Amino acid sequence: MNDQEEYIEYIKGRKSSFKRNFYKESLKEIESLKEKFPDRKPRILLHACCVVCACWPMDFLADAFDITLIYNNPNIWPKEEYDHRLSELKRYLHERWNDQIGLIVTEYNGQEYMDSLAFGKDDPEGWKRCFFCYEKRMDEAFRYADENGFDYFTTVMTFSRQKDSQKLNEIGLKLQQKYQNTKYFVSDFKKADGQRRSNEICDAYNLYKQNYCGCIFSFR
Numbered sequence: 047m048n049d050q051e052e053y054i055e056y057i058k059g060r061k062s063s064f065k066r067n068f069y070k071e072s073l074k075e076i077e078s079l080k081e082k083f084p085d086r087k088p089r090i091l092l093h094a095c096c097v098v099c100a101c102w103p104m105d106f107l108a109d110a111f112d113i114t115l116i117y118n119n120p121n122i123w124p125k126e127e128y129d130h131r132l133s134e135l136k137r138y139l140h141e142r143w144n145d146q147i148g149l150i151v152t153e154y155n156g157q158e159y160m161d162s163l164a165f166g167k168d169d170p171e172g173w174k175r176c177f178f179c180y181e182k183r184m185d186e187a188f189r190y191a192d193e194n195g196f197d198y199f200t201t202v203m204t205f206s207r208q209k210d211s212q213k214l215n216e217i218g219l220k221l222q223q224k225y226q227n228t229k230y231f232v233s234d235f236k237k238a239d240g241q242r243r244s245n246e247i248c249d250a251y252n253l254y255k256q257n258y259c260g261c262i263f264s265f266r
Contacts, residue, residue: 103235106240115135121179122260171259198231
């Protein structure tokens with residue numbers, strides 16, 4: 047099977063009705079937390095790519111978890127866009143959460159990161175270049191969570207309609223096998239009116255809504 051045929055099969059699979067319901071699984075995991083952590087909220091490290099994708103997941107998780115965000119996104123191009131998204135995220139954490147949710151910002155190495163994605167410069171959006179990018183950023187953030195005592199790790203990227211939540215959770219569950227101390231929290235944040243809730247938050251706080259995922263390839 048060549049790459050084009052493989053991509054077509056993947057797209058057909060995305061339209062299949064035989065999918066795991068990660069939204070329901072996330073609710074079940076939340077229901078189990080009081081028994082697993084009777085004396086405290088578990089700590090979760092939440093990978094955030096932008097405030098649009100992060101604002102509703104924070105609301106969704108806040109009652110059950112002690113949340114810390116990690117902004118690990120060297121894929122975002124250009125640097126001005128990276129800075130703008132980070133600034134909006136910081137503003138929202140201040141205005142909505144009174145800076146009670148922590149934020150970790152990793153090093154920006156944009157050109158080096160772009161070079162690592164060049165193998166897939168001709169890929170359609172949402173294909174192998176994107177899978178590589180998801181996994182690379184999630185792996186780095188997962189490692190931080192494991193090394194710093196977090197009980198759970200997850201990513202807000204399952205919120206996006208343009209991203210395959212089945213694939214993202216597959217990556218997260220695979221990465222969980224690498225780490226001993228931190229569990230991957232499955233999610234599908236777009237479900238149960240997630241998009242509507244995010245739009246309401248964005249409108250209420252006049253948040254910046256970007257019109258592309260982040261890298262130079264998606265920008266083009």
